[in-house]
Amino acid sequence: MYSDDEIITGAAAVIVIANAKKMPKKRRFWMRPSLRSRRIYSASDMMKDLILDDVNAINLEYRCNGGFKNFFRMSSTEFEQLLNLIGSKIAAKDTNFREAIPAKVRLGVTLRFLATGDSYHSLMYLFKISKQTISKIIPKVCEALIDVLQDYIKMPQNEQEWNLVAKDFNTKWNFPNCVGAMDGKHISIQAPLNSGTEFFNYKGFFSIVLFAVVDANYNFIYCDVGCQGRISDGGVLKNTSFNSLLTDLKMKLPADCVLPGRTRKTPFVFVGDDAFPLNQSIMKPYPGVQAKYSKTRIFNYRLSRARRISENVFGILSSVFRVFRKPMMLQPNTATKVTLASVYLHNFLRKSGSKNIYNPPGTFDSECSETGNVIAAAWRAELQGSTLTNFTQIGRKSSAEAQEVREEFKEYFSSAEGAVPWQYEKS
Structure with a gap:
């Protein structure tokens, strides 16, 4: 047993230590000499x-x-x-x-x-x-x-604006009724404080997710940032306002129309890779290896030409803003702000009077006008330095209606009206 004096002394010592911890640390100097x-x-x-x-x-x-x-x-x-x-x-x-x-x-x-x-x-x-x-x-x-810079990223609000986007895709990339190329990336961050596995993804690192839709001119028209890395790639799309507008038919896309030389009406679509579901509004490639010169291989080639826009946008984003070249030593909220600011700056610089300084010749993939061979962009040589990681390609069941839409595009691309001179060489 302790005596009363010992108890009082011990309690006093505890109080002194507690107060010492609360006292602010005295500054060594007001400003570093350096x-x-x-x-x-x-x-x-x-x-x-x-x-x-x-x-x-x-x-x-x-x-x-x-x-x-x-x-x-x-x-x-x-x-x-x-x-x-x-x-x-x-x-x-x-x-x-x-x-x-x-x-x-x-x-x-x-x-x-x-x-x-x-x-x-x-x-x-x-x-x-x-x-x-x-x-x-x-x-x-x-x-x-x-x-x-809010006005620099705006999704089209009516049929007329969507038609302008579709016209650019058809003129520049020979894909009619296309109103955007969609893609998503995992952005590597340091392990957030007290987050457990909330941001730990299936690829084995901590991340937030960037989902975006771009137009034919390498500009973002929609962007969603900050989703936790642990959420599946398919779940990322489901949790966006973009998906809500698309599934609820509130996107105000133009009415279905007939492709040149065809008889069946075809909806306006977004193009993506195998990480996204195939439905009547989202086109993805046929799975597996396709036979040379086959219609399915030609479709995959034509879709990849349109979808390559999103690859180039993400590539130039990580090439110019090299904060994406290494894991961000930031908390998720700050990392989200940094990512969004970079995306807005991309569109700001693309639409400025000196966009050729931001994106000089050779910045994006280009094609030989005679053979269609792809001339790789400069950013592809630096691709291994980027921490923007692709979504995983996942096979999903699709409806018969979605498959019929893809079949219609396939037939059109192999028809006299829809073919491009070099697609058979490429396929």
Whole structure:
């Protein structure tokens, strides 16, 4: 048994220890000595120097590959345009203790993070801003980018707009009644805190899922990000608003029409790979190896030409925004914001006046006009460095109506009206 004095002494010791733990740790310094030099040569000064690289370029070719574009993945003009849009949303006020980090620098830090995926420690020494501050800046700027660029990703709202999308697919990729190419990717992230297996996928790593639909011009028209990696690939589509609109017939797609030279009406469809179900609105390839010159092989070839658009979009996204080249050391909510901001920036840069700087010749797959042979895009050589992982191809049963729609496309592609000169060489 303990005496009363010993009990009181022990209790007092416990109280002292508990209070000591609650006391805030005393700062070693207000600002790291290595960061104080930003008052002498700030990130704003660095940006001015990068702009001089472009302005003083000898010729246009060098200018397209100037320092500013290489550093931020966009021209200084586009940077200023973005700054004008989000400046008021991300700006901070000066205090009596220190000057606020300018909005220009906040945007620059975020764009550099998206362009490289560098750690906050690395960005700290580059921009002379503490990693704690950077961890607050990047999510806030991404939120602002998503907010101001909302109009750059819009799904068509009526038959006329869908018809324009279908016209582009038919003109550029010889696939009529196609209103989008769909695809999905797993984005690798670090194991989230206290999440268990919620984000642990069947491929053996932690991830969030990016599902998207793109048009014939390499632009996103729909995007859903943040689904937990543990959900099956088929379940990802089912949980999207896109699927709800499609199954409830609220997509406002054009009415079924007859393909040239055919007699049966055919619906407008989205094209995808074997990870998606075959139905009257989604076309996927015939499974297995098809005989050379067979109609099914020709159909698979023609569908792959249209579906390759989504492959190129994801490829260029991970090639330009290299934050997708390594697992994101971020919590899922922040990783979702970073991914969405990158997607919106892709469309913003694709639709800007200098899209040839963002996507110069050779960026996307192209075809020889005579033989139809695919000329691989530059991003494919770097594919092994991307953490955007494909959905798994899963065989699923399909309805007789869906198979009849696919058969109609198959017959059309092998007819005189629907054939392209090089498809038999390719098949």
